[in-house]
Amino acid sequence: MSRFTHAAATMHTLSLAAMEEASRFGVRDADIDHLLLALTIDPDTGGQILRGMGAGLDAARAAVAAQHAAQLELVGIASDTDGLGRIVFHETSGYEWTERALAVWTEASSGGRRGNSAAVLRALVDEPSGLIDEILRRLGLDPDALKSRLDDAQNLGLSRPAMFEKNSFSGKRSIFVPAPVDDVWELLSSATRIPEWDHVVDEVHASATGVGPWEAATATSRNGKPVAVRDSSRRQQIYLDRFEDSAYVTWRFTYPDSSNDTARVVTFALEHAAGGMQLHMTLTWAGTRRRRRVVRQVLRAVLGPTLRLLVYIQLTQMESGITRVFR
Structure with missing residues (x-):
């Protein structure tokens, strides 16, 4: 991922979380304190x-x-806290x-800073x-000690951006969820709870057998x-x-009334982490009809960067839906 793309991806992810936090306070202006809250659930270096x-x-x-x-x-x-x-x-x-807040974003991408979450956090600490x-300080943190750790991270070049499969419409993303694995598993393993984290699905109807498939609107x-x-x-x-x-669950979504055979496949792998759990997500748009292979190859060649961006946005929307349940 290029420096520009990584910075844009970081801004998109943190913006979602920060504006969600602002909405809890009943305000529409997302400020630097909301950005700090967003960083506490960031899966990259700043949040870690x-x-x-x-x-x-x-x-x-x-503390906020x-x-x-x-x-x-x-x-x-x-004030009623x-x-x-x-x-x-x-x-x-x-x-x-x-x-x-906009000035912090600018500072995080200026000079030698890459615009990743560590750079955003460093710019926040430096905000005048x-x-x-x-x-x-209310959190018991020494700003100078935090700056030192961030400088060390920048020197080491630590970063974990989203990954994309070169020859398919597929992307992977690792996120942090501030909840126990069992609670997250209960959410992600239930078909009827899919609308809570997938904004594409409105309602899931009960399966006659209890094991699927399920029909959804x-x-x-x-x-x-x-x-x-x-x-x-x-x-x-x-x-x-x-x-x-x-530990692991895979959902496949199809459109039975469509002539397009493409399916949306979402996979979650769960593992314990300090203060919550780490969730590894994979989103793949998969097709089966052989006659469409040439079309897909052309699309990958011509629209590859745009399609990867769309997959990334879909992953971050799912991330927002999942973490929102536990926030």
């Missing part, structure tokens, strides 16, 4: 360093809320970055307002807005292709 120093999502949320309350108290306003709501970003619209410094709205869906794509069939208890 934060969690390794004890800054998990719940602790960071409490306490900092907001302290700022309001300075002007004589009482228990009044935070749920994430509603996926149901609403109109979110934007503040000017100082002092807000992040105060939040870090395709979602016709997103973020409260209608989505155009072809008649041939309104119905889906869901198959459970592989199942290894608490």
